[in-house]
Amino acid sequence: MSPRPPDPAVRAALIETAARIVATEGRAALTLRRLAGEVGTSTMAVYTHFGSMEELRREVRREGFARLRARLAAVRDSKDPMADLTLLGAAYYLSATASPNLYRAMFLDGPVDDGDLGTGLDTFMYLVKAIGRCLEAGRFPEAGGTDPAELALEVWGMTHGFVSLQLANLLPADQAAEHLSSGVRSLFVAWGDDPAKTGASAARARRRLAELSPG
Amino acid sequence: MSPRPPDPAVRAALIETAARIVATEGRAALTLRRLAGEVGTSTMAVYTHFGSMEELRREVRREGFARLRARLAAVRDSKDPMADLTLLGAAYYLSATASPNLYRAMFLDGPVDDGDLGTGLDTFMYLVKAIGRCLEAGRFPEAGGTDPAELALEVWGMTHGFVSLQLANLLPADQAAEHLSSGVRSLFVAWGDDPAKTGASAARARRRLAELSPG
DNA sequence: GGACAATCCATAGCAACGTTATGGCATACT
DNA sequence: AGTATGCCATAACGTTGCTATGGATTGTCC
Structure with a gap:
């Protein structure tokens, strides 16, 4: 019944990397493809974990x-x-x-x-x-x-x-x-x-x- | 020798319309194609008058x-x-x-x-x-x-x-x-x-x- | 232990973005 | 009048966020 659970490590890496990019290069530097690339995952991972880019930015603020x-x-x-x-x-x-x-x-x-x-x-x-x-x-x-x-x-x-x-x-x-x-x-x-x-x-x-x- | 001069009315309309869009709907609402459409000109007019979208945003600030x-x-x-x-x-x-x-x-x-x-x-x-x-x-x-x-x-x-x-x-x-x-x-x-x-x-x-x- | 089902994530495609290349056409000077 | 100069319209390029599809993987139930 229960399927594959989302990987918390992927989620944490996305937030941490996104925060680093925003902190060092500013908001405009955070793009979907670059984030996925640096974390070593696919763009879809962002959507399974956060639903949208805006929601991920909120996590960065948190x-x-x-x-x-x-x-x-x-x-x-x-x-x-x-x-x-x-x-x-x-x-x-x-x-x-x-x-x-x-x-x-x-x-x-x-x-x-x-x-x-x-x-x-x-x-x-x-x-x-x-x-x-x-x-x-x-x-x-x-x-x-x-x-x-x-x-x-x-x-x-x-x-x-x-x-x-x-x-x-x-x-x-x-x-x-x-x-x-x-x-x-x-x-x-x-x-x-x-x-x-x-x-x-x-x-x-x-x-x-x-x-x-x-x- | 001297060619066609740029139309100051077009330039003024671009600035005024851009300022209205930014003031009423915010920075994100100001896009190149929409601005050209509302002014009734082409996207290229922005580049002849301002050189870039960023330079036009500066005029909006002015x-x-x-x-x-x-x-x-x-x-x-x-x-x-x-x-x-x-x-x-x-x-x-x-x-x-x-x-x-x-x-x-x-x-x-x-x-x-x-x-x-x-x-x-x-x-x-x-x-x-x-x-x-x-x-x-x-x-x-x-x-x-x-x-x-x-x-x-x-x-x-x-x-x-x-x-x-x-x-x-x-x-x-x-x-x-x-x-x-x-x-x-x-x-x-x-x-x-x-x-x-x-x-x-x-x-x-x-x-x-x-x-x-x-x- | 094996079949199943659910779902995470990789690949590909979409519309819209800013920008750049190309070219027609109006205009000011010779 | 002729010409050359550059404004502006059309079209295309790369990148953006996002969505559709499909394969792989994992927890559950018999």
Whole structure:
């Protein structure tokens, strides 16, 4: 009754190879025939495993989110939640700029569907939790009863903005990084953080940069 | 000696039709044969006028920047430079979200080249000048001797960030608009603007929304 | 253990894509 | 008027994603 099962190794190889091609050469470089050729299978394998090229691209995005999540998870909670927060921002920025084409595929290439939204949202939670801990520590007196998710959205919007400008060649990397950090610092100031503490946390974050996964 | 000159009407029709297709149906809807068909010419006309499909897409981006510039130019200087600034931000946001596919083509679809950078930069100048007038009016005491372009970059980065998140379906329109305005307000607070004045300027800007071009 | 049935994947063909070659015909200068 | 120059219409080429067909392989049942 039961027929031949699909080979999980073929499926994994397709995703991994596709992610590599997209990450190194961009979306346009990923073609059906080339993918099948590099994996050493036939074009039909893509259709039995994913149904369409678009569905495979979605799996590539999932892979991208998984890698981003791993980077963020490498940032451990410390006694200075704002240093943790700064380090999360750095991990996000470095992930995006180290694999610009993958970031483009995840966030820029087109409207994401609901499936992506779910897998992307849990990476956002790392940011929300860090900000929540900053609030508990009393670092943002001016943002008293605010939902941490609201504040996290401000930080994410600004981060995504500068990353996008850099990836679009509208800003050189050094300017993007500098204005991003000064912009986020402005948010902290507006939320009432003590400037001396802000500086101390930033210094502590800088000392912990080695925690971040390589790349 | 001199041969038949290229018809400027054909060229204009190609650009206008291409911009309409991209704006209404997105980048993927613009194909060579369809464009030639709708304009009522042959596929070769595209190559005599633009040389390649990619060069025509660049003209579409130029057209998009021209439209954005017209929107920004419709905001006249008033005695309240921060109201002007807020209105410029609204004009930018409304332009982008009213023609999301055109904004995508201009800023999101791929790395822009140097030609785009030049045409895009002069729209940025509207923002720089408004912030310069805010500085002259003493609205940002904490940002004393800072270059207006630096501050404008912060505002632009945040604006572009939330616009991009909305266009990517990562944020619903109402949340994007709300967090964008509250984020920009945070920047003003961090730069030392008097909260009462900030509110008054925002109210004045709201009353002037009709100045903006329709759409 | 052998027949069966289901289905994965290899081969071949389709429409549509951007681009290039070819050629007729209109146009501006001698 | 004649001519040469180059715009634009027609046709073909290679590559794209996708579908139709068919052979090979594997799990199940008697």
